[in-house]
Structure formats: C-alpha cells, structure tokens
Amino acid sequence: MTVPFINVIRGQEIPEAPLNVRTPVVRIPIWMAVAWWCLRGLGRLVRGYIRHWWLTLPLTGLGWLYLEHGAFTLATVVVAVALVATVWALSHRPSWLRLGWWPVKARIRLWQYRRVWHPAMATARLAVTWDTHTVLPILKKVRCGAGIDEVTVRIVSGQTPDDFALASERLAHTFGVRQVKVTPGRRPDTITLTLLRGDPLATLVEPLPVPFVPDFTALPLGRREDGRPLTLRLFGTQILVAGATDAGKGSVIWSTVRAVAGGIRAGLVEVWAFDPKGGMELAIGRPLFARFACDDYTAMADMLEEAVATMRRRTGRLRGLTRQHIPTVDEPLILIIVDELAALTAYLTDRQLKERIKNALGVLLSQGRAVGVHVLACLQDPRKEVLPFRNLFPTRIALRLAEDKEVDLVLNDGSRDRGALCDQIPKSLPGVAYLLLDGDPTPMRVRFSYLSDADIRAMATEYGRLRLTEGSAA
Numbered sequence: 396m397t398v399p400f401i402n403v404i405r406g407q408e409i410p411e412a413p414l415n416v417r418t419p420v421v422r423i424p425i426w427m428a429v430a431w432w433c434l435r436g437l438g439r440l441v442r443g444y445i446r447h448w449w450l451t452l453p454l455t456g457l458g459w460l461y462l463e464h465g466a467f468t469l470a471t472v473v474v475a476v477a478l479v480a481t482v483w484a485l486s487h488r489p490s491w492l493r494l495g496w497w498p499v500k501a502r503i504r505l506w507q508y509r510r511v512w513h514p515a516m517a518t519a520r521l522a523v524t525w526d527t528h529t530v531l532p533i534l535k536k537v538r539c540g541a542g543i544d545e546v547t548v549r550i551v552s553g554q555t556p557d558d559f560a561l562a563s564e565r566l567a568h569t570f571g572v573r574q575v576k577v578t579p580g581r582r583p584d585t586i587t588l589t590l591l592r593g594d595p596l597a598t599l600v601e602p603l604p605v606p607f608v609p610d611f612t613a614l615p616l617g618r619r620e621d622g623r624p625l626t627l628r629l630f631g632t633q634i635l636v637a638g639a640t641d642a643g644k645g646s647v648i649w650s651t652v653r654a655v656a657g658g659i660r661a662g663l664v665e666v667w668a669f670d671p672k673g674g675m676e677l678a679i680g681r682p683l684f685a686r687f688a689c690d691d692y693t694a695m696a697d698m699l700e701e702a703v704a705t706m707r708r709r710t711g712r713l714r715g716l717t718r719q720h721i722p723t724v725d726e727p728l729i730l731i732i733v734d735e736l737a738a739l740t741a742y743l744t745d746r747q748l749k750e751r752i753k754n755a756l757g758v759l760l761s762q763g764r765a766v767g768v769h770v771l772a773c774l775q776d777p778r779k780e781v782l783p784f785r786n787l788f789p790t791r792i793a794l795r796l797a798e799d800k801e802v803d804l805v806l807n808d809g810s811r812d813r814g815a816l817c818d819q820i821p822k823s824l825p826g827v828a829y830l831l832l833d834g835d836p837t838p839m840r841v842r843f844s845y846l847s848d849a850d851i852r853a854m855a856t857e858y859g860r861l862r863l864t865e866g867s868a869a
C-alpha cells in the first residue's frame with residue numbers, strides 16, 4: 396500500500412509553497428566584504444607558507460638571492476647545491492638516502508596522499524558517519540624508504556586496525572601500490588599503513604657479511620619486503636622450513652650457517668648436519684660441521700641420541716641457575732640441521748630406527764631450546780602425516796609451496812588469508828618465503844641470501860674448524 400506524502404483532499408488546490416521561509420538579510424558595505432575576503436586570503440597564504448615551509452623557505456631564499464645578487468649568483472648557488480648532493484649521493488648513498496632524499500620524498504608524498512585522502516577513505520569505507528557528521532581518519536605523517544612509504548594514521552574512535560586490514564586491498568588499488576600492510580602504531584589510537592611500491596625482493600640477495608661474534612637474538616639472513624634486513628632469533632626457538640622442490644631451502648640453510656660462521660670458527664657454535672639425500676646439499680660445507688651424516692640412518696639415530704644426552708646433562712647443570720644457556724667454548728650452541736625431515740620421520744622403512752629418531756627429535760624439539768640445542772629442519776611435503784612435530788617448531792618459514800592448503804599447515808591457521816601467498820610465489824624467485832616475525836600475526840615476505848657453491852667453499856675454508864687438504868676434511 397502506498398501512503399500519500401500529504402493528505403490530499405479531492406478538488407482542493409495545494410499552494411505551490413506552503414511554507415514561506417525567508418533568510419534574513421543583513422546589508423554590509425562593499426568595502427567591508429572586500430576587506431574580509433582579502434584578510435581571509437592572506438590568512439590562507441600565511442598558513443600555506445608555514446605549513447609547506449620545506450618548499451617555501453628555500454624558494455624565498457632563492458628569490459632573495461636573485462633580487463639581491465642577480466641571476467648569475469642564483470645559478471651558481473643552484474649548481475653548487477646540485478654538485479654537493481651528487482657527490483654525497485655517489486660517495487655515501489645510505490646517508491644521502493636517509494638524511495637527504497627520503498625526507499624530501501616523504502614531504503612530497505604527504506602532499507600527494509593529502510590530496511586524495513578524503514575520497515580514498517570514503518571509497519574504502521573508512522570514513523565514519525555518526526549522527527549527521529562524517530569523521531575521517533587523520534593522516535599524520537609519511538616516512539619513505541626503499542620502495543615503501545610508511546603512513547601514520549590516527550584512527551577514528553570506534554575503529555580498529557583490523558578495519559584497515561580488511562580494506563587493505565582497496566587501499567592498494569586506490570593509492571596505486573603493490574600491497575598495503577597494516578600494523579598497530581606506537582599509540583593505541585594510531586596505525587601504520589606500509590605501502591609497498593617496488594619489490595625489493597625481485598633482485599638476488601648477495602651473501603651478507605659474517606658477524607665476528609654472532610648475535611643469536613638477531614642473525615642476519617636476508618632482506619624483508621619493506622627493504623629492511625631480515626634477522627631471525629635463534630635463542631629460544633626451533634626452526635622449520637617448508638618448500639617445494641627448488642623453492643630455495645638450501646638458501647635458508649646456508650644463510651643461517653653463514654650467520655653463525657664466526658661462532659663456528661671461535662668454537663661457540665657446533666653445527667651437526669644431517670643430509671639424508673646422500674649429501675647432495677650439505678657435503679660441500681663439510682669443514683663447517685662438527686658432525687655430519689648423509690647415508691647411514693643408524694649413525695643419524697646415534698647422533699640424535701647423543702644430542703639428547705648432551706641436552707640432559709646441560710639441563711641438569713643449569714636447572715635453577717638460568718633459563719637461557721649462553722654458548723661458551725666449553726659448552727657451545729649446538730645447531731642440528733636436517734635437510735629433509737621426512738626422510739627421517741616418514742619415509743624410513745626400518746620401523747625400529749624410525750621410532751628411535753622420532754623419540755630423540757621429539758625430546759630435542761621440546762626441551763633443547765633453553766639449553767642451547769637447536770634444530771633447523773627442512774621439509775618438502777608439509778602434509779599433516781609427514782609433520783607430526785609442527786607445533787614443536789616456534790619459528791616456521793614457508794617458501795614456495797605446491798598448494799594453497801599447505802600454507803596454513805606450515806604457518807599458523809589463517810595465515811594465507813592474512814597474506815601468506817606461498818603457492819603464488821613464482822618459480823623465478825627461489826629463496827622468497829613468508830614467515831611470522833616477533834609474534835606479529837601478519838606474515839612478512841622475505842628473501843634469503845643466496846650463496847653459490849664457490850661462496851660456500853670459501854666460507855668453509857675461512858671459518859671451518861676442519862681444514863680442507865686436497866679436497867677431503869682433515
């Protein structure tokens with residue numbers, strides 16, 4: 396049923412303007428209106444001048460130079476500044492970027508984002524309408540880095556960082572960037588939008604410098620997608636690496652060995668290497684390893700049980716004294732590297748041997764990290780039946796995977812929805828992976844540094860405790 400807007404009585408004429416509203420008119424002289432417009436315009440100019448001081452002050456300086464000293468002096472100063480900037484950029488690029496170029500770029504970007512901020516927030520449905528008001532999140536600050544912009548935003552009351560995370564794809568398209576990541580800001584009412592423009596992971600990551608004494612809370616392993624160095628904490632953790640064939644599991648192993656190589660030479664670190672695929676991956680770095688097994692599964696079970704015995708001795712000694720073992724030459728950190736975990740826990744046909752290995756691994760993974768016995772295990776097939784130990788690995792790294800379902804099996808449940816697209820990593824980017832850093836639920840895309848066979852040989856010669864004599868370890 397339709398209800399008439401007003402009660403219409405047949406035959407009655409409705410006046411065209413039933414309510415006659417008239418705005419009161421106040422007459423002011425024209426000079427007063429012109430003065431008001433001028434004052435307002437001047438106020439805006441001053442505000443703009445102060446707000447964009449980074450542009451207006453240099454322009455004022457240049458203008459003053461031109462007026463006081465003429466065009467020649469102005470050109471000389473401009474050329475001199477350009478020359479100094481070029482020399483600085485060429486001689487020390489990092490400081491030039493940090494102190495010179497990125498702050499200038501951040502100013503320009505802040506201005507660019509401000510221009511489109513209102514429509515961007517409205518179309519991404521991040522503008523909050525309450526009563527008759529519409530309130531926008533406030534764009535506070537922009538910081539630029541290599542291929543990224545970090546935008547600090549004050550959110551509106553009632554909004555959460557998750558509201559922005561849900562709109563991140565819309566924001567990426569709106570701002571014309573590859574991806575937008577959302578993290579909580581320093582204050583509870585702010586968030587940081589990281590806008591990823593280029594891809595710093597598209598190029599190979601060269602081997603990183605070897606720390607003289609490794610910092611086991613931040614081992615340098617590669618590069619993050621925000622252009623920062625990728626560092627990983629080894630203390631207090633066990634590491635699982637999953638990746639399809641040729642995904643680059645080797646680069647995770649060798650980056651880690653390189654990061655602790657200084658400790659190997661000093662005797663603070665012992666690497667025990669297990670290469671069940673016949674030594675194809677790890678044998679090349681043999682002098683770096685205190686223990687090495689590649690064919691003999693009985694020897695592998697013995698080695699793991701020996702690690703358990705060492706672990707138990709340390710636990711007995713350290714109980715009540717400390718909660719974290721500090722590596723020394725007498726009691727080094729033991730890093731057990733397994734190139735293919737499934738070969739030990741799933742594919743092995745000798746059931747008795749398999750049980751021994753599984754039991755020893757279970758004990759090491761659950762109790763070893765506090766007493767300096769750590770495991771870095773690689774896996775090709777992350778299906779559940781192959782991976783009974785997943786939850787014993789606090790740090791999990793997912794390289795390229797064959798199927799989308801495998802992502803949540805390796806990382807936490809829901810990781811793929813939060814952006815860990817491991818199944819979409821192209822084959823042309825080996826060594827690219829996703830991992831969860833420092834308890835942040837948003838997966839970080841990273842690339843591990845790549846060591847060629849020559850790099851590994853050189854590292855083994857320089858840092859290995861076993862010296863190579865005519866090709867074999869002595």
Ligand SMILES: Nc1ncnc2c1ncn2[C@@H]1O[C@H](COP(=O)(O)OP(=O)(O)OP(=O)(O)O)[C@@H](O)[C@H]1O
Pocket residue numbers: 599600638639640641642643644645646676775825826827842843844845
């Ligand atoms: N971080 C990296 N950067 C660039 N190239 C890499 C990187 N890691 C590996 N590669 C290239 O990819 C190839 C395969 O790498 P790798 O052998 O480490 O893979 P994998 O996952 O161990 O494979 P598999 O499961 O067969 O042992 C290497 O030959 C190397 O050329």
